[in-house]
Amino acid sequence: MEQWQGIWVVGETAPGGVAPVTLELMSKGRLLADKLGTDLSVVLIGHGVGALAEGLGAHGADRVYVADHPELADFADEPYARILADLAARERPEVILAGATATGRGFIPRVATLLETGLTADCVDLDVDPADRILRQTRPAWGGNLMATIVCPDRRPQMATVRPNVFRAAKPEPGRRAEVVPVAVDEAQLRRGIEVLEHVETEASGGLREAEIVVTAGRGVGPGEGLELLRRLCELVGGELAATRAVTDAGWLPHRCMIGQTGETVAPRLYMGFGVSGAMPHVVGMQGAEIVVAVNKDPKAPIFDLATYGIVGDVHEILPVLVERLRGRKDSA
Amino acid sequence: MKIVVCIKQVPDEKTVRFDPEKGTLIREGTAAVINPLDLHALEAGVQLREAVGGEVIAVSMGPPQAEEALREAISRGADRGVLLSDRAFAGADTLATTYALHLAVGRLGPVDVVLCGRQTSDGDTAQVGPGLAARMDVPCVAGVTRVEPVDGGAALRVHRPREGGYDVVQVRLPCVLTVAAELNSPRVPSLKGKMAAKKAEIPVWTGADLGADPGRLGMAGSPTRVVETFVPSFDARREMLEGSPEAQVEALLERLRAAGVLAR
C-alpha cells in the first residue's frame, strides 16, 4: 500500500479554459496532499489541452499529466477510461478525485472498475487521517435525507467524485510552477464504439450553476401568476430561475431548472426560495449559498432553519410588493 | 435484438422515514417498488423491441422478494425476468454489483443492448451502468434523453447530455445505456401483461449458477465500507423579518443591499 502515493485530480475543460470544478477539486486536493505530505497532480485528457497545463501550477498542482490526441477531442468513455486507468496503474496515486459532471459520471466508474477499486459518488466532504492515509468520504444517499461516510481501506487508489460548487476554488499563487508530463496514447487505448455526430447547444453557458443570484420556485408558488412574478424578479435582480422537484415534476418549469440531489448543485451569493419547504433532497443542492432568503406561509417550514432571512407570508402577497419595490427603484434611478 | 433491462427494487420514497437519533432508515412500513428510472429503462427496451423486434429480459439482483419487481416488469412489457438472489450477494457495493450483473448478462448469451436507470433513489451513485459496460468491454452512454435505432437496429443514435446542451451520438452494439427521466413516459401494466406476469416462471440464479468467484461477490467483493450514517442538520442562522408585507420586503431589501448582493 505504501507504493501508492500522491493525490490526483482529473481535469476537465470548459469553453475558454479549465472547468471551475477542476479548480475546486484542486483546492481540496492541495489540502489533502499537504496533510499527507505528498504531491498533487492533475490529469488532462483531450485535444489541445496541453496549453492549459502550465497555468495549473498556480492553482496548486505539482505535476500535470497531459494525454493530448486529436481523437480525444470529443469525450468517449472507453478511451478516456483506458488512458486514465493505465496511467494510474503505472504511476500509483493513492487518491483520485473527479468531478461528478456528465463527463466524470460517464467514465470515472469505468476507471474504478478497470482498477478493481472502490469509488464514492457525489462526495460533499473529504478528509484524511495522516496516520492511516484513509480517505473519509461523506456523501448523501436517499436524496440527501441520509449522509454516509465511506472508506476504501484495502484497495488503491481511493476514488471519489464531487459535484461542481461543493468546494471553493483557492486564490491562485502566480509564479508557482508545475512539471508537465506528456502521456503517450496508443491505438489500442483509442478503440471505441461511439461516434459524436453533432453538438447541440440549448443553454447559454454557465446558467444556473454559475449564477450569483438564484430565485427558486417551490410548489407554494403555483403554476400561473406566481411564476410570472418570479421571472420579473429574476430580470430585476439579474438572477436565474430555478425550481424544486415538486415544480419540475408538475411540469411548471423544465427539468433542467431543478436544484437538489437529483438536479443541479448551486452555490450562489444569494438564494431566494418562494414556497419551498426545504426538504433535504432540495437543501443538499443549495446549502452552499452565502445568503438564503425564504418566503413561506408555514412558520415551521424546515427551510427557515437555514435561512439567513425568513419571511412568514403568502408568496402571492410578498412577491408583488417585492417586484414593485425593485421596479420602482429601477424607474427612478 | 436481445435487450437486457437492469432493475433494482428500492423502498418507495413516499413511505420512507429516517431516524435522526440512529441516523438510519426506518424499515417498518416501507413498501418496495421498482427504482423509478428503471421504469424508463424498461419502456425504452420495450419500444426498441417494438421497433426492430427481439426480446426484453428484466434482470434484478436482490432478496427473494425482488421477484415482485420482475413480475411487474413483465406486466409492463418485458418478455421474461431473471432474479439473481443469494446470501453471498448481500452487502454489494457497485463493484460487486456489476460483477454479478456482468456474469448474468454473459449467461443470457449474446446481448445487444443493456439498459439501466441513470441512478437509483436509494444508493444513488449512478455507477452501475458504466461499471457494467467496463466489465463487458463495450461503450456506455450515460443519462440518455433520446434513443432511436438506425440501420434497422445495427446501431443506436442517442442524445447524451453535456454541459450547456447535448451531443447526438451514434453507438455501436453491443452497448450499455443509462437513461434519464426525460427519455419517455413509462406505460402502465396492460391486462395481457398482468396475465403473463402472473403465469411467468422467474428463474433464480445463485453465485454458483453464475460460476462466480465468491471473493468477488457481495460484502467480500466490495472495496467500499459505510462506516457511519447520519441525518444531516443545520445550525439555525435565521433572522425572521416581521410586520406587514411592505415592512418585510423593505427590511429584506435593506439587508440585501447592505450585504452588497443587490445594487443600492
Ligand SMILES: Cc1cc2nc3c(=O)[nH]c(=O)nc-3n(C[C@H](O)[C@H](O)[C@H](O)COP(=O)(O)OP(=O)(O)OC[C@H]3O[C@@H](n4cnc5c(N)ncnc54)[C@H](O)[C@@H]3O)c2cc1C
Ligand atoms: C430520492 C429523492 C430525490 C429527490 N431529489 C430532489 C431534488 O433534487 N430536488 C428537489 O427539489 N426535490 C427532490 N426530492 C423531493 C423532495 O423530497 C421534496 O418533495 C421537494 O423538494 C418539495 O418541493 P417543494 O418544497 O416545492 O414542495 P412542498 O414540500 O410541497 O412545499 C411547498 C411549501 O410551500 C409552502 N406554501 C404553500 N403555499 C404557499 C403560499 N401561498 N405562500 C407561501 N408558501 C406557501 C408550504 O408551506 C410548503 O412549505 C427528492 C426526493 C427523493 C426521495
Ligand SMILES: Cc1cc2nc3c(=O)[nH]c(=O)nc-3n(C[C@H](O)[C@H](O)[C@H](O)COP(=O)(O)OP(=O)(O)OC[C@H]3O[C@@H](n4cnc5c(N)ncnc54)[C@H](O)[C@@H]3O)c2cc1C
Ligand atoms: C448510504 C449508502 C451509500 C452508498 N454509497 C456507495 C458508494 O459511494 N459507492 C459504491 O460503490 N456503493 C455505494 N453504496 C452501495 C450501492 O448502493 C450498492 O452497490 C447498490 O447495489 C448499487 O448501487 P446504486 O444503488 O448506487 O445503483 P446506481 O449505480 O445508482 O444504479 C444505476 C442503475 O443500475 C441498475 N442497478 C443497480 N443496482 C441493481 C441491482 N441490484 N440489480 C439490477 N440492476 C441494478 C439499475 O438499472 C439502476 O437504475 C452505498 C449504499 C448505501 C446504503
